Amino acid sequence: MIVYDYTGIEKLIERIKFNTGYDFSQYKEKPFKRRVRVILRKYKLTSVEELIKYLDRNKDDYKSLIKTITINVTEFFRNSEVFYQFNDILKSDLRKGYKYRILSAGCATGEEPYSIAFLFEKLKEEHYIKYKVDAMDIDRDALNKAIKGEYPIEELNSIPEHLRKYVKINEKSITIKDSVKANVEFKLENLYENNYNFGTTYDFIFCRNVFIYFSRNLQLKILNNFYSILNAEGYLILGKVETLAQNFKDKFKMIDLRNRIYRKL
Ligand SMILES: C[S@@+](CC[C@H](N)C(=O)[O-])C[C@H]1O[C@@H](n2cnc3c(N)ncnc32)[C@H](O)[C@@H]1O
Incomplete structure (x- = not known):
C-alpha cells in the first residue's frame, strides 16, 4: 500500500492561490486531501513536497489540478x-x-x-x-x-x-x-x-x-x-x-x- 505524505499541504494551497487565484484554504481537510491524493496518483508521486516541485516546473498543470480539486460531476435530474x-x-x-x-x-x-x-x-x-x-x-x-x-x-x-x-x-x-x-x-x-x-x-x-x-x-x-x-x-x-x-x-x-x-x- 502506498503511503502518501501530505506535509506541506498549506504551502501547496498558497502556491495554488498565487498561481491561479483559487483559494482552497477554507476547504475541509479530508475531502481536500482525497483530491490531492488523486493528483499525486496521476503524476505517480507520493508526497505533496514532490508535487510542489513538479508544479514549479510545469506551471500549466495548475489548470488541470484545479479541475481535479473542484470535480464537476453532475447529470440531468440528478437525484x-x-x-x-x-x-x-x-x-x-x-x-x-x-x-x-x-x-x-x-x-x-x-x-x-x-x-x-x-x-x-x-x-x-x-x-x-x-x-x-x-x-x-x-x-x-x-x-x-x-x-x-x-x-x-x-x-x-x-x-x-x-x-x-x-x-x-x-x-x-x-x-x-x-x-x-x-x-x-x-x-x-x-x-x-x-x-x-x-x-x-x-x-x-x-x-x-x-x-x-x-x-x-x-x-x-x-x-x-x-x-x-x-x-x-x-x-x-x-x-x-x-x-x-x-x-x-x-x-x-x-x-x-x-x-x-x-x-x-
Ligand atoms: C459535484 S458538482 C455539483 C453540480 C450540481 N450542483 C449537481 O448537484 O449535480 C460541484 C460543483 O461545485 C463547483 N464549486 C466548487 N467550489 C466552488 C466555489 N467556491 N464557488 C462556486 N462553485 C464551486 C465545482 O466547480 C463543481 O462544478
Whole structure:
C-alpha cells in the first residue's frame, strides 16, 4: 500500500492561490486531501513536497489540478426525487403572472439549471408564469460547456420522456433549445466571495453536492449570504448529501428531510 505524505499541504494551497487565484484554504481537510491524493496518483508521486516541485516546473498543470480539486460531476435530474418535490412545491402555490427567480449555485456543466428550466417550461405550457435561472460556478471550462448546452446523446436517458422536447436530438449529441437557454444565465463566480450575486433575490436556491468540500466556517458564511438573497418564504434546496448547519435551524423550516429542502422563516 502506498503511503502518501501530505506535509506541506498549506504551502501547496498558497502556491495554488498565487498561481491561479483559487483559494482552497477554507476547504475541509479530508475531502481536500482525497483530491490531492488523486493528483499525486496521476503524476505517480507520493508526497505533496514532490508535487510542489513538479508544479514549479510545469506551471500549466495548475489548470488541470484545479479541475481535479473542484470535480464537476453532475447529470440531468440528478437525484430525481428532489426535482419531483420541487415541482410539487411549485404546483401547490403557483403564482399567476409571477416571474420566478432561481439560483443554481455550483452548477458545473449546466445539467442542474437546465433540468430546473425544463420543469418551468412544462408548467409554462399551461400557466401564465415566467422564470429565470441564474447559474454560477468557479470552473470556467465547465461553464463554457454549460453555455454551449451540448451534451453526449447518452445524457438523454436522464431526462424524463415528457421533457425531452426541450432539447434538440442530434445524431451523437443533444442540444438545449434556444427558447430554454434564453431563460438561463451562467456566470463565473466564487461561492465564498460575498459579492457574488446576479443583483437580485431568489425564490429558490439550489446548492447541491458543493458544500461537502467546505469547512464549517465557510458553510456558515455562504449560508448567511443565501439567507440574505432569499425572498421571504423562499426555498433552500441542499439535496441528499448536505446538511444545514445548526445555527440556521431556527431561520429555516424543514420541508423535506430526505432531500434537505428548507423554507426561509
Ligand atoms: C459535484 S458538482 C455539483 C453540480 C450540481 N450542483 C449537481 O448537484 O449535480 C460541484 C460543483 O461545485 C463547483 N464549486 C466548487 N467550489 C466552488 C466555489 N467556491 N464557488 C462556486 N462553485 C464551486 C465545482 O466547480 C463543481 O462544478
